[in-house]
Amino acid sequence: MLYLELLFQGIVQGSIYALIALGLTLVYGLLRILHVAHAALFTLGGYLGVLITNATGSLGLAMAVSMVVVGFVGIGVYKFAYEPLLSKPPFIALIASIALFIASEEIFRIVFGPYGLSYLNPPLQGSFELFEGFYLKYGEALVIGVSVLMLSILGWLSMNTRMGVSWRATVLDPDMARAFGVNIQNVRYLNFFVGSALAAAAGVLVALLNNLVEPTMGSVPSYKALAIIVLGGLGSIRGTLVASMSLGIIESFGTIYLGHFLDRDALAFGFLILVLMFRPQGLLGAK
Amino acid sequence: MTIKSKLVIAAIGLSFLSTPVLAENIKVGFNVPLTGFAASDGKSARNGAELAVEQINSAGGINGDKLELVIYDDQASPKEAVPIAQKLIEKDGVIAAVSGSYSGSTRAAAGIFQEAGVPYISAFAIHPEITRAGNFVFRTSFVGEVQGRAGAKLVGETLGLKRAVIITLKNDFGKSLAAGFKEAAAKFGVEVAAEYEYSIKDRQFGPIVSKVKSDKPDVIYASGYFFTAGPLVSQLRAAGITVPVIGQEGYDSQKFIDIAGPASEGTIITTSLDRDSSVAETKDFIAAFEKRSGQKSDMVAASAHTAIKVLAAALKSSGSKDRAALRDAIAATKITASTGEISFNDLGEVQKSVQVQIVKDGNWHHHSVIDDAELLAPPSK
Numbered sequence: 020m021l022y023l024e025l026l027f028q029g030i031v032q033g034s035i036y037a038l039i040a041l042g043l044t045l046v047y048g049l050l051r052i053l054h055v056a057h058a059a060l061f062t063l064g065g066y067l068g069v070l071i072t073n074a075t076g077s078l079g080l081a082m083a084v085s086m087v088v089v090g091f092v093g094i095g096v097y098k099f100a101y102e103p104l105l106s107k108p109p110f111i112a113l114i115a116s117i118a119l120f121i122a123s124e125e126i127f128r129i130v131f132g133p134y135g136l137s138y139l140n141p142p143l144q145g146s147f148e149l150f151e152g153f154y155l156k157y158g159e160a161l162v163i164g165v166s167v168l169m170l171s172i173l174g175w176l177s178m179n180t181r182m183g184v185s186w187r188a189t190v191l192d193p194d195m196a197r198a199f200g201v202n203i204q205n206v207r208y209l210n211f212f213v214g215s216a217l218a219a220a221a222g223v224l225v226a227l228l229n230n231l232v233e234p235t236m237g238s239v240p241s242y243k244a245l246a247i248i249v250l251g252g253l254g255s256i257r258g259t260l261v262a263s264m265s266l267g268i269i270e271s272f273g274t275i276y277l278g279h280f281l282d283r284d285a286l287a288f289g290f291l292i293l294v295l296m297f298r299p300q301g302l303l304g305a306k
Numbered sequence: 307m308t309i310k311s312k313l314v315i316a317a318i319g320l321s322f323l324s325t326p327v328l329a330e331n332i333k334v335g336f337n338v339p340l341t342g343f344a345a346s347d348g349k350s351a352r353n354g355a356e357l358a359v360e361q362i363n364s365a366g367g368i369n370g371d372k373l374e375l376v377i378y379d380d381q382a383s384p385k386e387a388v389p390i391a392q393k394l395i396e397k398d399g400v401i402a403a404v405s406g407s408y409s410g411s412t413r414a415a416a417g418i419f420q421e422a423g424v425p426y427i428s429a430f431a432i433h434p435e436i437t438r439a440g441n442f443v444f445r446t447s448f449v450g451e452v453q454g455r456a457g458a459k460l461v462g463e464t465l466g467l468k469r470a471v472i473i474t475l476k477n478d479f480g481k482s483l484a485a486g487f488k489e490a491a492a493k494f495g496v497e498v499a500a501e502y503e504y505s506i507k508d509r510q511f512g513p514i515v516s517k518v519k520s521d522k523p524d525v526i527y528a529s530g531y532f533f534t535a536g537p538l539v540s541q542l543r544a545a546g547i548t549v550p551v552i553g554q555e556g557y558d559s560q561k562f563i564d565i566a567g568p569a570s571e572g573t574i575i576t577t578s579l580d581r582d583s584s585v586a587e588t589k590d591f592i593a594a595f596e597k598r599s600g601q602k603s604d605m606v607a608a609s610a611h612t613a614i615k616v617l618a619a620a621l622k623s624s625g626s627k628d629r630a631a632l633r634d635a636i637a638a639t640k641i642t643a644s645t646g647e648i649s650f651n652d653l654g655e656v657q658k659s660v661q662v663q664i665v666k667d668g669n670w671h672h673h674s675v676i677d678d679a680e681l682l683a684p685p686s687k
Binding site: 020021024025028029031032124125128133134135137141144145146154156158159225228229230231233234235236238239270271272274275278279282283284 | 340341342343345346348349476502503504505507508509510512513514516517519520533536537540541544545546561564565566567
């Protein structure tokens with residue numbers, strides 16, 4: 020029973036990692052930029068989720084508005100921070116991204132205060148018995164449900180719509196895609212919109228599980244998501260999903276059985292080193 | 307010239323002589339995290355310290371001179387705290403300083419102040435090494451081990467619970483609390499069934515919660531700050547764990563209750579501030595703090611307030627601008643402050659009783675007091 024619960028906790032954590040890391044891998048796949056400031060959008064999503072839920076009482080509305088607003092902010096980040104630097108070496112954009120991320124923590128602190136925010140009436144706090152002796156919290160069930168739903172929708176869109184096909188074509192070969200009349204600019208906007216919206220959804224869900232959003236809530240995702248996309252094979256979406264789940268589950272068991280020797284955060288990097296020793300291209304990366 | 311006009315001239319001359327050359331402010335340094343992860347505690351600490359300064363100045367200051375805080379943001383980081391300590395000593399020429407910050411930065415700064423012979427009071431940083439920097443360094447809060455021992459007594463004797471699981475925040479704060487708890491546990495008949503550790507960045511405790519549930523303890527002794535303890539307690543309760551959770555002064559904020567919501571009810575902590583105190587200093591502080599800052603008082607605010615009051619009392623009694631005399635005066639200070647009766651031992655550690663508070667109806671309230679001088683004796687060397 021304990022192992023089952025730990026496995027389940029790992030899947031919950033893995034789902035959150037997946038939502039966050041996917042945006043990062045989308046950006047890397049398209050632009051070869053390590054988008055550290057992605058974690059700031061995750062934080063912004065969490066703040067908007069709590070503020071809107073407290074104002075309207077509807078978590079669903081909060082989730083939707085937060086995703087749309089943060090999606091557009093993501094486009095703004097691309098437009099104003101990355102686009103002017105595209106002709107420069109990629110580390111210049113990385114520096115810009117780190118600067119943006121550091122500044123964002125202090126901006127959140129100035130705008131929303133240093134104490135963090137909580138839901139006034141935390142939604143979905145109860146739990147239900149899935150089977151004999153195994154309780155599932157509504158919030159955790161929602162995390163898994165939302166992740167599966169969003170990733171399925173996204174997968175379907177990328178395979179079955181014109182926009183999806185042009186996005187995949189651009190990732191594969193931007194010059195060829197342009198030659199075939201794909202509007203690269205729109206693909207990039209879409210890319211940032213979708214990635215940022217997923218991060219916002221993760222922010223709202225994490226806020227729900229912790230009942231706390233704070234200026235520094237992006238600091239762990241900022242580097243752990245980087246580890247995940249390297250682990251998955253940079254730019255590989257399937258690899259990112261596999262890496263997110265593996266890491267969630269490893270952390271869950273590691274916290275209990277290795278916690279005295281290895282920090283939870285150290286586990287991620289230990290796993291990363293181990294995988295890269297044998298598969299330098301990542302779990303599912305192309306050689 | 308008539309006698310009358312001579313008198314007038316003399317009077318004018320005299321009046322020039324007796325006019326003070328603008329009262330000199332007494333500068334006191336204050337390092338506090340105003341940005342970064344500890345900014346929330348920093349803001350409370352700053353409000354508490356500023357309140358103390360306002361109260362002292364409006365009551366006539368230090369023998370007529372006004373007290374002035376020189377505040378720097380140390381981000382709770384040792385590498386910020388060192389240059390700040392040097393700046394306070396050399397550029398600002400402070401007579402003494404107070405730390406409204408965590409152990410890392412306070413410990414780094416303590417050595418600098420000691421070397422320069424500038425008295426330094428740690429308001430709520432708990433690392434045992436801080437006061438060992440030397441005889442110019444004092445502390446007005448408990449070291450972690452002392453509070454951990456008080457926790458063991460609370461669990462074993464006051465509550466009569468036997469089987470404890472410890473959840474430890476993996477930093478000097480959590481580790482020293484756990485060490486004190488484990489040291490005294492056997493004495494009060496408490497068995498430590500298991501111990502788990504988490505990092506200060508963790509907010510999701512799913513795996514630990516699952517494991518604790520399977521351990522079936524009578525009581526959970528969990529160290530942390532309100533921003534880790536709030537999520538932890540709410541996740542323990544959501545998983546159906548109903549045994550008492552014992553925390554410490556890191557929980558001591560209204561924000562803990564905001565985060566954990568109804569799950570916070572019944573949480574018991576060892577701390578320095580008694581919300582239902584009948585002591586005038588404590589009641590005054592709680593009322594004045596809420597009026598000034600618009601938020602409920604907490605442990606860090608009360609501790610910063612206490613540290614400034616201790617310094618002011620010593621400045622008054624030493625009467626001079628001499629730092630060595632001020633040091634001796636702090637060592638001899640005996641006052642009643644917002645966090646209780648304050649006096650120091652030979653190492654500069656505070657000697658006072660531990661307040662036990664419980665969450666009832668969405669507020670911190672009095673539970674009991676642990677007043678066992680032998681158990682609470684701070685390290686003296």
